[in-house]
Amino acid sequence: MIPDRARFPAFSRLLHWLMAVMILAMLLIGIGMAASVSERYRVLVSIHRPLGIAILILVVVRLVNRLFNPAPSLPATMSALEKLGAKGSHVLLYILMAVLPLVGWGMLSAARYPIVLFGGLHLPPILPHNLSLYSGLRQLHTVLAFLLFATFIAHFGAALFHGLVRRDGVLESMAPSLRNLLQSEHRDRQSHD
Amino acid sequence: MIRVHELISNLAVRLALIGCALLCAIFVFGYVGGWWSPQRLTQDRMAAAFLQVNGPHPGFRLNHAKGVCVTGWFDSTGEAIAVSKAAVFQVGKVPVVGRFSLAGGMPFQVDKPTTVRALALQFLPSGAQEWRTATLNIPVFAVNSARGFYDQLFATAPDPRTGKPDPAKMTAFLGAHPETAKALSIISKRTISSGFFDSTFNGLNAFRFVNSAGASVPVRWSFLPMASLPEEAMPQPTPADENYLFDALIAQIHRHPLQWRLMITVGAADDPTDDATRPWPNERRNIDAGTVTIDQVASEDGGASCTGINFDPLVLPNGIEASDDPLLSARSAVYARSFTIRAGQVHEKPPSAVAVNPRAVQGTAP
Numbered sequence: 001m002i003p004d005r006a007r008f009p010a011f012s013r014l015l016h017w018l019m020a021v022m023i024l025a026m027l028l029i030g031i032g033m034a035a036s037v038s039e040r041y042r043v044l045v046s047i048h049r050p051l052g053i054a055i056l057i058l059v060v061v062r063l064v065n066r067l068f069n070p071a072p073s074l075p076a077t078m079s080a081l082e083k084l085g086a087k088g089s090h091v092l093l094y095i096l097m098a099v100l101p102l103v104g105w106g107m108l109s110a111a112r113y114p115i116v117l118f119g120g121l122h123l124p125p126i127l128p129h130n131l132s133l134y135s136g137l138r139q140l141h142t143v144l145a146f147l148l149f150a151t152f153i154a155h156f157g158a159a160l161f162h163g164l165v166r167r168d169g170v171l172e173s174m175a176p177s178l179r180n181l182l183q184s185e186h187r188d189r190q191s192h193d
Numbered sequence: 194m195i196r197v198h199e200l201i202s203n204l205a206v207r208l209a210l211i212g213c214a215l216l217c218a219i220f221v222f223g224y225v226g227g228w229w230s231p232q233r234l235t236q237d238r239m240a241a242a243f244l245q246v247n248g249p250h251p252g253f254r255l256n257h258a259k260g261v262c263v264t265g266w267f268d269s270t271g272e273a274i275a276v277s278k279a280a281v282f283q284v285g286k287v288p289v290v291g292r293f294s295l296a297g298g299m300p301f302q303v304d305k306p307t308t309v310r311a312l313a314l315q316f317l318p319s320g321a322q323e324w325r326t327a328t329l330n331i332p333v334f335a336v337n338s339a340r341g342f343y344d345q346l347f348a349t350a351p352d353p354r355t356g357k358p359d360p361a362k363m364t365a366f367l368g369a370h371p372e373t374a375k376a377l378s379i380i381s382k383r384t385i386s387s388g389f390f391d392s393t394f395n396g397l398n399a400f401r402f403v404n405s406a407g408a409s410v411p412v413r414w415s416f417l418p419m420a421s422l423p424e425e426a427m428p429q430p431t432p433a434d435e436n437y438l439f440d441a442l443i444a445q446i447h448r449h450p451l452q453w454r455l456m457i458t459v460g461a462a463d464d465p466t467d468d469a470t471r472p473w474p475n476e477r478r479n480i481d482a483g484t485v486t487i488d489q490v491a492s493e494d495g496g497a498s499c500t501g502i503n504f505d506p507l508v509l510p511n512g513i514e515a516s517d518d519p520l521l522s523a524r525s526a527v528y529a530r531s532f533t534i535r536a537g538q539v540h541e542k543p544p545s546a547v548a549v550n551p552r553a554v555q556g557t558a559p
Contacts, residue, residue, distance in 0.1 A: 031226040033526075035235040037339040041522040042507060042515060111532065112501060113508065114323060120511045122322060131501055135537035149222060157215050164207040 006072035007173045015062045016174055019055065023097065026051055027149050034142070049104075050117045056101035063094065075168040089154055096148040103144060107137035234339055236530040242343055243531075246350040247298030252542020255531035257311050257327075259302055260294030261439050261547040262499035265450065265487040267316055273457055273482040276410055277402035279512030280321030282482060289485060290315045292499040293389050293442060296329070301546045304438040306385050312394040312416060312453075313504035314485065322510035325502070327524075328394035328416060332383055333376045334469035339523035341370050376470035388430035389442040390451050391418045398506065398524075399466035399516040402457070411460035411516060413473065416453035416485060439547040443490050450488035457482050466516040493545040503532035 008016070026048065033044035071090075074083050108115050109125035110133040116122055127133060163171030220229075227235045243255040250258055271284035281287055295302065296309035313327040336342045348366030352359045367374045386392050394416040403409045428448070430441035445451060457480040458473060465471045491497040507515055507525040515521045535542070 028222065028225050031222060035225075035227040035233075035237070037234055037236055037239055037523045037526045039517075039519050039522045041526040045507075045525075111503065111536070113503070113505070120322075129501055131536040131539050135533065135539075138533050138536070153215055153218060156218065157211060160211040160214060164211060165204065 008072065009069045012065060012069050012071075013174055015058065015065060019058055019062065019097070022051060022055055022058070023148070023152070026055060027145065027152070030145055046116070049108075049115065052101040052104050053117060053123070055097060056105075059094065059097040063098075072173050075166075075170060077166070077168055086158070089151060089158070092151050093148075093155065096144055096151065100141065100144050100148060103137050103141045107134055107141055110134035110137060234343055236526050239339070239343060239527050240530050240534060242346050243298050246346050250298065250300050251538040252535050252540075253300040253545075254294075254298075254535060255527070256298050257294035257296055257313075258298050258300035259439075259546055260292045260311075260493065260499075261443065261545075261549065262491045262493055262497035263291045263293060263446065263487045264489040264491075264498055265289050265291070265485060267455070267483055267485050269483040270481055272480050273402070274404070276404050276408075276412070276457065276459060276480065277512040278405040279324065279402075279510040280318045281316045281324050281510060282512070283318075287316050287318045289487075290317065290498045290502060291485075291487060292502075292504065293439070295438070303435040304432070306387075306432060310389055310392050310394075310438070312389075312392075313499075313502075314416075315499075315502055315504065315508075318510075323508065324510050324513060325504050325506065325508040326396055326414070327504040327506060328396050328414075330386070330392040330394055331380050331397075332395060333379050333472050334397045334520065335373050335376050335380065336370065336520075337372050337468045337470045338519055339527075341373060342520075342523065344370065345373065372468065372470045379472060386418075388438055388445075390445050393417050394453070397469045398518045398521055399460065399464075399469070400509070400521075401466075401514040401516050402459075403512055403514060409514070411462075411464060411466045413458045413460065414482075415456045415458070417456055419452040419454055419484065436547055443547075443549055446487060446490040450486045452487070453485045455482040455485060456480070467518050469518060469520050490549055492547060492549045494542075503528050505529065505532075 007013070029044045029048050029051070033041055033048060036044065074086060078086070105115060105123065106127045109127040110130050112125070112129045114122050115125070127137075159171050159174075162168055163175075223229055227233045240255060247255075247258075254260075265288075267281070267287040267289050269282050269284055269287065271282065273279075273282040291312060291314045294311045294313065295304065296311060302308070310330040311327060314325070316324040336345050344366050348362045349358050351357055367377075396414040399411050399413050401409045402412045428441055428444045430437050434440060442451075459478045459480065460466065460473055461477065464473045464477070493500045505525050505528050506521055509515065
């Protein structure tokens with residue numbers, strides 16, 4: 001039977017998919033610019049900084065939104081451990097979304113690089129000029145970025161597992177277009193059973 | 194539709210689909226990071242090349258490892274305002290942090306007249322955007338791409354058996370990089386001045402200046418030495434000591450500030466902006482943007498101002514923009530990697546070769 005589940009409100013879904021695109025782009029731009037010595041380097045750096053700040057602003061909007069629009073409850077078919085994993089991984093995602101841009105801003109400050117958003121718009125430094133501090137934050141930025149990518153892979157895998165294997169409405173609660181498709185298909189199957 | 198439905202109703206197929214999706218995501222991530230393309234030139238491979246050729250020198254810059262910190266100021270004439278809206282070109286005085294250095298990744302190399310000399314500068318207009326530039330005492334750059342630079346590193350590296358570069362490698366390199374052969378013939382014809390104080394330092398890469406009306410022009414820039422003192426008043430560098438170029442520079446700055454005129458060369462529309470090995474015609478218009486005065490010098494150790502600075506050529510104020518020269522991205526990327534590596538080694542760094550004796554400051558102060 002189809003679980004009767006509430007979906008995320010439209011604004012929550014909009015924020016989720018907007019940030020999903022931004023964060024995936026950010027991860028790819030980040031690993032690409034840290035490797036590149038080609039002309040793409042300059043372009044990637046110039047996107048990475050303002051995009052990171054945009055994510056930082058959006059994660060604040062998203063946390064506030066989450067206070068007013070809590071997530072729908074997880075299906076009863078999930079075990080306590082699965083629910084703990086789901087909650088924990090989401091907390092980790094939120095922490096990384098907020099901390100990575102701050103570490104980036106902080107490390108540029110400690111290195112005394114100008115923090116350029118657009119041509120005329122620079123952000124002020126938030127930490128003192130200190131090479132050791134820069135080095136530590138620069139390494140932390142990489143470690144956290146890989147952790148975010150790993151968490152994304154877990155999130156993506158879990159979402160697909162809910163949608164394709166469990167078919168418990170969790171994926172559909174965030175994905176309106178998929179929801180219609182999968183639920184109608186689900187109903188078809190149910191009617192044949 | 195029914196076939197697709199039947200297919201994904203099979204649990205194994207559905208799990209395989211999920212696995213494929215995750216592997217695809219990881220593959221794309223690794224591809225962008227260069228993990229699956231060992232031939233691609235990356236920041237890691239460029240840094241490894243410096244280490245391979247020069248050996249490890251913890252805490253020093255990968256290139257231009259031997260140097261000394263200076264400070265001073267820039268007096269702008271205001272004449273460059275017509276072509277650039279950058280705050281640094283407004284009439285007035287701007288503090289400057291700089292570094293004189295020798296090309297090469299060996300921090301303890303012996304000063305030689307033919308070694309390429311560099312002047313890196315950071316302009317810090319108060320309350321406005323800063324400008325960093327690194328310039329060399331050669332008329333054109335020897336390579337025009339990151340690959341050219343990488344190949345040149347190995348072609349000019351001393352052979353461990355002879356202690357000298359292998360001529361066969363150099364011939365092969367020049368065959369693969371005809372632009373370098375042409376550039377080296379221009380560079381070999383230059384007049385080499387006696388020291389840092391009378392060297393002309395050229396920006397080499399092209400940039401674009403944008404003025405307040407939004408007009409963009411291609412530019413290159415140079416710092417031309419000013420003969421501010423009669424020669425007999427200045428200690429002349431003589432090749433005797435291993436630090437003779439730097440020691441003469443320090444003695445000169447202690448006696449009298451040194452000055453360079455910042456000359457902006459405005460290119461024509463069809464002058465090459467993407468190839469630092471090719472000179473622009475001599476008749477191009479020059480703008481006298483102002484004078485850089487250097488009046489303080491300090492060793493890199495002990496918290497000198499230039500030590501914590503990466504003279505990244507892409508730290509540009511509004512009004513100066515990068516051109517299509519691929520070397521700008523390459524330099525910026527590799528400088529950043531070098532900076533990150535040495536920032537993690539500040540506690541392992543031995544003292545720099547160039548020491549500034551504070552007693553000499555008191556002894557010669559006018």
